[in-house]
Amino acid sequence: MKYLAEYRDPKLARALVERIRRTATRRWTLMEVCGGQTHTIVKQGINDVLSEQVEMIHGPGCPVCVTPLEQIDRALHLASRPDVLFTSFGDMLRVPGSDCDLLRVKARGGDVRAVYSPLDALELARRNPDKEVVFFAVGFETTAPANAMAVWRARELGVKNFSVLVSHVTVPPAMVAILEAPDNRVQAFLAAGHVCAVMGWTEYEPLAERYRVPIVITGFEPMDILEGIWMAVRQLEEGRHDVENQYVRAVRREGNQAAQDLMERVFHVVDRGWRGIGVIPSSGLGLRPEFSGYDAEVRFSLGFIRADEPAACRAGDVLRGRIKPSECAAFGTACTPESPLGAPMVSSEGACAAYHNFARVGRGAQRGA
Amino acid sequence: MSSLASGPVCPVPSGQHDRVQLGHGSGGKMSAQLLREHFLPRFGNPWLDRLGDGAVVPVEGAEIAISTDSFVVSPLEFPGGNIGHLAVHGTLNDLAMMGATPRWLSVGFVLEEGLPFDLLDRVLDAMAEATAAAGVSVVTGDTKVVDRGKADGMFVNTTGVGMLHDGFRPDPRGARPGDAVLVSGPLGRHGMAIMAVREGFAFESEIVSDTADLSPLVASLRKELGSRVHALRDATRGGAASALNEIAAASGVGVELDEAAIPVPGAVQAACEMLGLDPLYVANEGVLVAFVAPEAASRAVELLGSHPAGTGATVVGAVVAEHPGMVVLRTGLGASRVVDMLPGDQLPRIC
């Protein structure tokens, strides 16, 4: 695949590893924000081959993992209704709510379907006029333009039986929350490449300045990650704290204006809870009041619900990079991909699942039961 | 507990199942759990407990192989074939993986009311063609019809009987340190061919199912290599990763794979990238994994490759004594990671 396969060349990757090894004079602590980057890092063993030069702390960049428990419970409630056709991205189906998950609701007779794109969900609404189609609109800024368009099109086309359950989160407030934490150890960030393809990087410049941290916008292939790490290490060695762009083939400083415009028209900034972390002010997107007809929470009068996490789940600490998944007492025992206690063990981007599924042999990895 | 007054109340907490879920049919850990907790306690016997692709039973001094499989694929027709091809090839292949030459099949149909006859005929044509090509006879069968909505078009079961040969008993417990690990062809074609026509994920591609009768390939291995073929398994649901894990676990050995050696067609790779799937876990219907003595490896590759269904056969790894029961993959960077069985089905992702 063009513009993909070339960034997986093992020879070039090894050369970059050598370059990083020669550039680092000490060990640095970096955080990659995005779950897709975590996936590549753990899958390729990048954190292992560079273990002496960098410690990679895995950030909360997995929208599946951070979707608040209350939203999952709302989704489960809607999916159980006989008049609802509940649609979602595939990776949300196994995320545990307070008692249940969407796959179990499907087993009990709920009409739950995975789709690739929110436009597929809208199409299902058009083809099933007797059903109420709800789409679980989760994601970071990368996915918000797609979800915004689905709502916009629904209104344009006069589709009456379509609504979205929104749980969008945005990256910069999460980075601030991490940087503000008293026990923060992160010295540089690999920013999420596709989030920045949409939003650009102007929001990150004040962060780099105020907190004196290098921020390198990075892609997702092994060579992108390695080049991003090298650029961050180089800045740290040189005492700089700039925003740099590794992912030049896809990201520009101003981002995608058309996408930002539609997001602005359909969504507004709201406070949002991050599962395991808590409420981060102004860290989410919600539907503007003029689109409340497409807001599933309004259409189905989903009021306040209280939801409790299993006590043993330390997702919050994992998502904030305080502990590695393997340091959680429940990891691999009470909490496995087959019976997850929290979201990071379910999503294949979640740090816990990545550690479990891509475990290292050398570290005495235990096979799951 | 959620305090949503009219919300669903799931009586069983996460982790336990009170109803059958799709994951129980995925070929991964939930499938294994289903067998362990529901079927084996009731039916356990020396043949069943081995959990091989089929059973070897004594018949007055000889030994015959019996295997059964049910087919529930939806849609019934997909690029490269239909449920009829799968129903015949699937059971022929299971018999072949045990070392048997398939001879006779029984076929059971559960047809849904309203199934068009021309579709049924296409399925039957496929089965007739596949059995004729394999020199196998359908000797008995059964048909039931159920109400509309109860059978997804049709469900098919085939049970096959085959003749075993002296000195050729590939067995999931037969892998030994030093063995070469082979695959008979490129991975992921069937699963992605199905995904291409699945509502909500459809895409256009030239990917066609790899459904094929593998028994001639196994016959070639048997005739020339005999007992140097230690273990065979067809890599169906759960993909090559599941088949390798099953043999590693049964044999109590470790498997090391070389990522660069694993063959995946470009279009399958592209489709997997788009949906966030790993080709190692995608179903095949015409690929086997073979564990052979090291000195027989290159000849085995040649023998497999001499058949159309074995085009692209290659060595992908080796058996080691370390990390018994675990399959480990060496990445391009030189790091290693464990390739475990999945709990249930692999889900497309956005992240």
Add this chain to the structure above:
Amino acid sequence: MCLGIPGRIVEVRRDAGLPMGVVDFGGVRRDACLAYVADEVDVGDYVIVHVGFALSKVDEEEAHRTLDILRQMGELEELA
């Protein structure tokens, strides 16, 4: 947040006013909404597609430059 892959636009059209296209990902083709890149792309261009939406046009010049730099780095490392 992430799963965006590059593909080549092979067809463009409008569905009731919405710019759409067919994108080829190494032999696999799928519809994608081009509304967010409509002004800057045409058939033959590469875009990054996430959940059925093109989010960004691939800057092919930059892509080649990055690869050239990385390849040079690779050669230097071999000599080092």
